[in-house]
Amino acid sequence: MGWFFNTWSDIVRVLVLGIAGYIALIFFLRVSGKRTLSKLNAFDFVITVALGSTFGSFILSKDISLSEGLTGLAVLIWLQHMISWLTVRSDFIKGVVRGEPTLVYYNGEYLKDAMKRSRVVESEIEQSVRNEGHANLEDVGAVILETDGSFSIIGRSEKEGKELNIAGLKA
Known part of the structure; x- marks a missing residue:
């Protein structure tokens, strides 16, 4: 029976964390700017996948609290923002992060x-x-x-x- 349904409290938890996490993620992405989810290179793609994985993990895992999940999302978005900021200012970082056409x-x-x-x-x-x-x-x-x-x-x-x-x- 556990494969199909555990408890209503588990369903409510997923709903609450999903809604709260989604609202927070939208807020984080709006604050961080348009560049956060761009798909300009492999690094951007990896960050996008990592955000999705983190979001899904904290919604579904009973071992991860809302505050831990939101902290994980915030850290990934902050790192993406910092790498983007550095690539504009450093040719070395730009060469490491971005490929060439x-x-x-x-x-x-x-x-x-x-x-x-x-x-x-x-x-x-x-x-x-x-x-x-x-x-x-x-x-x-x-x-x-x-x-x-x-x-x-x-x-x-x-x-x-x-x-x-x-x-x-x-x-």
């Missing part, structure tokens, strides 16, 4: 070494091109693997032979 296709050629380092295959590039509404690679000047794992597609230059000027990347 990688050019994986340029002017009709797959850049095999970059693809190998990034663990990207041709079919993933082709799929990203189709997802952006291009029928084939002839319409595309460059494909960039961004720091968040998404692909950016840059259309071919309208002028034949004109080099693409891609911000922050060398061809």
Whole structure:
């Protein structure tokens, strides 16, 4: 019977902690700013997952109090805020936390070494091109693997032979 239902007090506890935790989480996120839940890189993704895991743990675990759970959320959000603040001010921290975008296709050629380092295959590039509404690679000047794992597609230059000027990347 314990697999399906324990007690009404357990259900009430989950409801109370869930509602109180949700309200506190929204407050924490509003205070910390828009950057806290961005998905700009792997670090941001990890923080987002950690927040969800912490939230779920303290709602469902009888061993974690509301104050402990909220402290856990506050610590994660504060750490994310501090790392974001430091990355703006320190090139070293920025280099540790953020990756660099990688050019994986340029002017009709797959850049095999970059693809190998990034663990990207041709079919993933082709799929990203189709997802952006291009029928084939002839319409595309460059494909960039961004720091968040998404692909950016840059259309071919309208002028034949004109080099693409891609911000922050060398061809």
